[in-house]
Amino acid sequence: MSFRVESETSSPENKCTIVIDEEMTIYTINALKEELSAALDTYDICRLDLAGIEDFDSSGIQLLLSLKNEINRLNKQFEMTSVSDAVSKVFTTYGLEGAI
Numbered sequence: 001m002s003f004r005v006e007s008e009t010s011s012p013e014n015k016c017t018i019v020i021d022e023e024m025t026i027y028t029i030n031a032l033k034e035e036l037s038a039a040l041d042t043y044d045i046c047r048l049d050l051a052g053i054e055d056f057d058s059s060g061i062q063l064l065l066s067l068k069n070e071i072n073r074l075n076k077q078f079e080m081t082s083v084s085d086a087v088s089k090v091f092t093t094y095g096l097e098g099a100i
Contacts, residue, residue: 002052003035007043015045017081021052024060024087036067044076051082056090064100 002021018039024032039046048067053060064080071078080100083091091097 003032005035005039005043013045014043015047016043017047017049019049019052021054023055024050024053024063025055025057026059029059029063033063033066036063037070040067040070040074040076046071046076046078048078048080049082050080050087051084053084053087056084056086058090058094060087061090061094061096068100 002019004019006017006019008015008017016039018036020032022028048064050056068078091099
């Protein structure tokens with residue numbers, strides 16, 4: 001799993017892009033949850049780039065839905081900028097296109 005937060009210093013807003021590569025599966029989800037929580041504590045606007053995800057399962061969907069709920073609860077902003085074919089396929093399988 002590869003996780004990085006890219007702070008957008010050129011923006012006057014407290015904004016970042018979170019890039020997750022490789023996988024979002026049952027095996028990596030706890031570590032990802034901790035990393036995402038830390039980013040939410042720091043930034044008001046988060047963009048999520050999942051273009052590099054090669055392996056994605058229902059645990060990834062659960063984490064993203066939980067993340068969306070937490071962001072709404074905290075009155076912060078969230079945007080998914082891109083997703084890989086693996087992510088798109090699972091979203092389609094579960095009928096969740098546009099849910100996140």
